[in-house]
Amino acid sequence: MIIINSTLLDMEEEKVLERLKEGEHEAFTQLYNAYWNQVYNFSRLYVSSVEDCKEIVQQVFVKVWEARTLIKEKENFRGFLFIITRNIVFNLSKKSFNESFYKMSVLSAFSDSMEQANCDVEEEIMASQLNDYINQLVDSLPARQKEVFVLSRQHHLSHKEIAFRLDISEKTVEQHIYKVLKFLKENLQLFTIFLAC
Numbered sequence: 001m002i003i004i005n006s007t008l009l010d011m012e013e014e015k016v017l018e019r020l021k022e023g024e025h026e027a028f029t030q031l032y033n034a035y036w037n038q039v040y041n042f043s044r045l046y047v048s049s050v051e052d053c054k055e056i057v058q059q060v061f062v063k064v065w066e067a068r069t070l071i072k073e074k075e076n077f078r079g080f081l082f083i084i085t086r087n088i089v090f091n092l093s094k095k096s097f098n099e100s101f102y103k104m105s106v107l108s109a110f111s112d113s114m115e116q117a118n119c120d121v122e123e124e125i126m127a128s129q130l131n132d133y134i135n136q137l138v139d140s141l142p143a144r145q146k147e148v149f150v151l152s153r154q155h156h157l158s159h160k161e162i163a164f165r166l167d168i169s170e171k172t173v174e175q176h177i178y179k180v181l182k183f184l185k186e187n188l189q190l191f192t193i194f195l196a197c
Contacts, residue, residue, distance in 0.1 A: 013034075013073075013077060014073045014074065016030050016031060017031075017071055017073035017077060018073050020064075020068050020071065021068050021069055021071060021073070023068070028061075028064070028065055028068075031061075031064065031077075032061055035077075035078070035081055036057050036061070038078070038081070039056070039057050039060050039061075039081055039085050040053055040054070040056075040057050042082065042085055043056045043057065043085060043089060046089050047089060047092065052092065056085065056088050056089060056092070059088050060081060060084050060085050060088060063084050063088075064080075064081070064084065134184065137183070137184055137187050138150070138180075138184075141180060141183070144166075144176065145176045145179060145180050147166065148162055148166070148173055148176040148177060148180070149176070149177065149180045151165065151166075152173075152177060159173045159174060159177070
């Protein structure tokens with residue numbers, strides 16, 4: 001099956017969304033054809049498995065169909081898709097959460113993950129929004145936790161080096177990192193809650 005990826009104009013999109021709310025399958029197909037690739041590409045920023053990304057695309061559009069009556073046609077549909085996608089990506093990560101996942105995915109936004117050459121403008125905006133939110137969370141940390149986290153993630157110091165620099169034990173460094181990661185995980189999950197209602 002050949003899928004043509006075409007972007008919908010705002011006026012046309014409003015009409016398609018109205019038809020989607022009425023349960024029209026053709027309208028759903030139009031939206032899928034217009035946006036599946038953007039959802040896929042955004043997922044690829046955070047998920048390395050092609051199969052998982054394809055599954056995420058399917059889950060996103062299942063949610064769109066299930067929540068069709070709640071969609072506001074005059075609001076930003078791409079933003080709506082982004083929220084759903086983000087939620088599914090983080091729910092997927094929650095199943096196998098560990099520190100290395102955050103190093104490779106979400107927290108990489110904190111340390112300049114924007115180097116990805118084939119990010120299009122829209123993906124950069126989405127990643128930038130996530131980056132801004134993570135920065136806000138980091139800025140809200142207690143001073144010592146923030147200092148430890150920045151030394152670890154921005155300056156790439158080991159726990160031993162951080163302990164020496166701050167004159168604290170390695171165990172204390174580990175506890176700070178653990179608390180920060182827990183705090184970020186909880187708040188990122190809140191940030192990615194499905195906001196259809």
